[in-house]
Amino acid sequence: xxxxxxxxxxxxxxxxxxxxxxxxxxxxxxxxxxxxxxxxxxxxxxxxxxxxxxxxxxxxxxxxxxxxxxxxxxxxxxxxxxxxxxxxxxxxxxxxxxxxxxxxxxxxxxxxxxxxxxxxxxxxxxxxxxxxxxxxxxxxxxxxxxxxxxxxxxxxxxxxxxxxxxxxxxxxxxxxxxxxxxxxxxxxxxxxxxxxxxxxxxxxxxxxxxxxxxxxxxxxxxxxxxxxxxxxxxxxxxxxxxxxxxxxxxxxxxxxxxxxxxxxxxxxxxxxxxxxxxxxxxxxxxxxxxxxxxxxxxxxxxxxxxxxxxxxxxxxxxxxxxxxxxxxxxxxxxxxxxxxx
Numbered sequence: 001x002x003x004x005x006x007x008x009x010x011x012x013x014x015x016x017x018x019x020x021x022x023x024x025x026x027x028x029x030x031x032x033x034x035x036x037x038x039x040x041x042x043x044x045x046x047x048x049x050x051x052x053x054x055x056x057x058x059x060x061x062x063x064x065x066x067x068x069x070x071x072x073x074x075x076x077x078x079x080x081x082x083x084x085x086x087x088x089x090x091x092x093x094x095x096x097x098x099x100x101x102x103x104x105x106x107x108x109x110x111x112x113x114x115x116x117x118x119x120x121x122x123x124x125x126x127x128x129x130x131x132x133x134x135x136x137x138x139x140x141x142x143x144x145x146x147x148x149x150x151x152x153x154x155x156x157x158x159x160x161x162x163x164x165x166x167x168x169x170x171x172x173x174x175x176x177x178x179x180x181x182x183x184x185x186x187x188x189x190x191x192x193x194x195x196x197x198x199x200x201x202x203x204x205x206x207x208x209x210x211x212x213x214x215x216x217x218x219x220x221x222x223x224x225x226x227x228x229x230x231x232x233x234x235x236x237x238x239x240x241x242x243x244x245x246x247x248x249x250x251x252x253x254x255x256x257x258x259x260x261x262x263x264x265x266x267x268x269x270x271x272x273x274x275x276x277x278x279x280x281x282x283x284x285x286x287x288x289x290x291x292x293x294x295x296x297x298x299x300x301x302x303x304x305x306x307x308x309x310x311x312x313x314x315x316x317x318x319x320x321x322x323x324x325x326x327x328x329x330x331x332x333x334x335x336x337x338x339x340x341x
Contacts, residue, residue, distance in 0.1 A: 008321035026236035036236030049189035059209040062196035070166035073098030076129035082109035082142035109143025113155035145283030147177040172198040176281040203245035204322040256282040256320040284318040
C-alpha cells in the first residue's frame with residue numbers, strides 16, 4: 001500500500017469517471033467538432049459567467065496562452081515571487097512571450113492592491129518595461145494553498161482598471177478556494193479578463209485545463225493554442241472526465257481540506273516539527289527543527305509507505321486529494337505520531 005501525498009496530480013479516474021469517458025461522443029476538436037469538448041467549454045463558461053472557454057492539455061499552456069494574449073514582447077507583468085507562472089512553467093513567460101516579471105514580496109503568495117500599484121512602471125518612462133498585466137494565483141501553490149479574500153481581488157481589479165492593465169488568474173486550484181471560502185464563481189467571472197482552471201489536480205481527471213475568456217479574445221487564443229501545439233483531436237474522452245468532475249467532485253474537496261487540517265494539527269504536536277503554516281485548503285507545508293534534515297523525515301515516512309515532497313531549507317509538503325481516503329488518512333495520522341527523534 002503506497003500513500004502518495006506528493007501532490008494532488010497523482011490521482012486516477014474513479015470507476016464512474018472511467019465509464020463516463022468510455023461512453024463519450026467524440027469528434028475532431030481542432031475543427032471544434034468534438035461535441036463533448038464543446039459541452040465542457042459551455043458548462044465551464046456558464047459556471048463562471050464568462051463568454052467563452054477553451055480546453056487545453058495543461059494548466060501551464062493555458063496560463064502561457066493568456067500571457068501571450070495580454071502582452072507584447074518587451075513588456076512586463078506583475079506577480080508574486082511564489083507565482084507558478086514564474087517558478088514552475090519552465091521560463092515560458094520569457095520564452096513564449098518575451099515578457100519580464102516584476103515579482104512582489106507577498107504574503108504566502110498573495111499580493112495587495114497597494115503593492116500592485118506601487119510596482120507599475122510609469123508608462124511614459126521608456127527606459128523601463130511597459131507594465132501591461134497582473135497575474136494572480138488562487139489558491140497559491142508555493143504559498144501552501146492560501147486563498148485570496150474577495151475584497152482583495154476586487155481592490156486589485158480597480159487598480160488594473162485605473163491603469164489600463166489586463167487581469168489574469170491562475171486558478172489551477174480555484175475549485176479549492178471556492179469551497180474553502182464559500183465563494184460564488186460568478187464573482188470571479190466579473191473580475192478577471194482570463195481565468196485558467198485545472199481538472200487534473202483536486203478534481204481527479206487524467207489531463208486538462210480550461211481557459212475562460214471573452215468572445216473577442218477567443219479567436220486570438222485559438223491561434224495561440226495552435227502555435228503552442230495545444231490543438232488535440234478526439235479529446236472528448238478527457239473532456240468527459242472533466243464534465244464528470246465538474247458535476248461530482250467539487251463539494252467533496254471539503255473532505256481534502258478537513259484531512260489536511262487534521263494532518264497539520266498532528267504535525268504541530270510532534271517533537272521534530274518547528275512550525276506548520278496555516279492550512280486553508282488541501283496543502284500542508286511544515287518546517288522541521290533546524291538540526292533535522294528533510295531526508296530524515298521523508299525516509300521515516302517512506303518506511304511506512306508514505307511519500308511526501310521537500311521544498312528545501314527544512315520545509316516539507318503534504319497534499320491531500322481524491323485518492324487519499326479516510327482509511328489511509330487514519331494510518332498516516334498514526335504513523336506521524338509514532339515518529340520519534
